[in-house]
Amino acid sequence: MNAEYADISQYDTFPKLLAYNAQHWPTEVAMREKEFGIWNAYNWADYQSMVKKFALGMHKLGIGKGDSVGIIGDNRPEWVASEIASHALRAMIFGIYQDSLNEEVAYLINYAGAKIIIAEDEEQVDKVLEITEECPCVEHIIYCDPRGMRKYDDPRLLSHLDLMKSGEELDAEQPQLYAQLLAAGEAADVAILCPTSGTTSNPKLAMLQCGPMLEHSLAYLHADPKYPSDNYVSVLPLPWIMEQVYAVSQALISRQIVNFVEEQETMMEDLREIGPNFVLLAPRVWEGVAADVKAKMMDATRFKQKMFKIGMALAEKAAIQDKGQSKLASWLLFRALKDRLGFTFLRSAATGGAALGPDTFKFFLAMGVPLRQLYGQTEMGGAYTIHKSDDVDFDSVGIPFDNAEVRIDNPDNNGVGQVVAKSKGMFLGYYNNEQATAEALTDGWMLTGDAGYFKKENGHLVVIDRISDLSETSTGSRFSPQFIENKLKFSPFIAEAVIQGDKRPYLAAILCIRYEIVAKWAEQRGLAFTNYINLSAQPEIYALIQSEIEQVNLSLPEAQRIRKFLLLYKQLDADDGELTRTRKVRRGVIKEKYADIIDTIYSEQKSVHIDTIITFQDGNTSRVQTDVRIVDLQDKGAVV
Helix, strand or coil: CCCCCCCEEEEEEEHHHHHHHHHEEEEEEEEEEEEECCEEEEHHHHHHHHHHHHHHHHHHCCCCCEEEEECCCCCCCHHHHHHHHHHCCCCCEEEECCCCCCHHHHHHHHHHCEEEEECCHHHHHHHHHHCHHHCCCCCCCECCCCCCCCCCCCCCCEEEEHHHHHHHHHHHHHHHHHHHHHHHCCCEEEECCCCCCCCCCCCCCCEEEEEHHHHHHHHHHHCCCCCCCCCCCCCCCCCCCHHHHHHHHHHHHHHCCEEECCCCCHHHHHHHHHHCCCCEEEEHHHHHHHHHHHHHHHHHHHHHHHHHHHHHHHHHHHHHHHCCHHHHHHHHHHHHHHHHCCCCCCEEECCCCCCHHHHHHHHHHHHHCCEEEEEHHHHEEEEEECCCEEEEECCCEEEEEECCCEECCCCCCCCEEEEEEEEEECCCCCCCCCCHHHHHEECEEEEEEEEEEECCCCCEEEEEEEEECEEEECCCCCCCCCHHHHHHHHCCCCCEEEECCCCCCCCCEEEEEEEHHHHHHHCCCCCCCCCCCCCCCHHHHHHHHHHHHHHHCCCCCHEEEEEEEEEEECCCHHHCCCCCCCCCCCCHHHHHHHHCCCCCHHCCCEEEEEEEEEEECCCCEEEEEEEHHHHCCCCCCCCC
């Protein structure tokens, strides 16, 4: 099936492309949103009308070329409508992760100099109001959900319905105005100030232009086609570059339907109802789905467990031999399983944002999920490499798009060096940060900071780890923490792993249990526990995790095997600065925050005493006093 896409050389901005779609396919469904259990559809004419009213309303508020607009909240039609409305005014938008803390919100607002903030609901409005004195640049706050808003009397507050009504009135007075605004837009306009992941510092804002962004999205569609009326379920946060690619720019070019789930908690149920043709999930989500499948098998009958084991063995053999999915395995197991997960109609699936372990990758390919690995950066307009549908390599991230170039700088004897890339969709630079721009670019090429190499047999790019994260033990053995961590997280019982060992005599692991699944495992065995801290300290849980580590160790060279581990008393959390908002580990923060624990691991002590304060999401605090056991796998009978 060949896809025909809009002429982006003529319709070279997001709002121009939307207007084109609305003119030619006004009644075709563009978006759906689930609310109160019902899917509400918006056609292209509805989409265009919403954007037009938003834009003219903001125009009356004085928003224009070069201004910045902040948007905070869950993925909703109002988000993309207010974004494209901002582009129609030649303003720049930046997304704020909806679970961001006040200081993170204040930092981004002041960095971008936002004149207007679009906030989803009372919770997000509260964040903005609480930092009012720190953010004098904010002139207007538009809220989309009126619940709980009557108690406020701040003159900057305005509901999105009142804003759109104001825009409708202006349209009646000046019916040609919106068309004039649209015509003034140029491909070179900076449309998105996209926050970087911020693994080592505060996020920067990458300036992405309309035309290059659309051109890059078109190159991506050539590599992985989408078609009109294809269904896509938008679950990853819209501030992230890849969700911008799928839910905004690719949707405008290909006219795939973007579906917004009701809540994150209902994601898998909503996904099953839609039965998408394409899905993009972060590695953490794929890992979670795999863990849930394995956990459900823990509750199954012995017969079903045996059938699952046989089916997986058949399917993995077929996948490894590159013969597609085993038909017998599909009949035995996977047809029903894929239906339960909502994966029946998938023509393509992707993972990106961080590395996905080969074991997890193989698991889904064996299931018949057409999963492909992506690789890219915010600065490059998102992904620029992908597997071809008939050329999937578990260890690689595929080959570059037809508009991108990738090379390896300063390769060693094994061909490993820094991944350097450029594409027509790459960023203009970092907003208000010329020094960082100069450090990231050299002669038009982006220095990714990742170590990688090209496979000689198929030309695929293999990304090993961040160059700064590649480590070496004091005995001279080199290792990639990320590679080992991904192997550990294939276990349904391990949610997070952080490998230590740089300049140390051996490797050690700080692990977080996957609480829901470990709790189920404990309940089945009659183990009493009260909370995460109590459960993670149980000797039976240590024994369980030890057996998982020992299985991983068998697949690793001796010098890269884990010798010691402990189970952390809490989950790693973005609110505590331990993870980025895209769930990447901030290794520098871990190293500093848990320095005493790490030092104790490498001592002769058998446990580490914890006396600390945990801050919860609602602001409440709790003092934690406990002893965390350190297990040395070289001690026979270390876990009782």
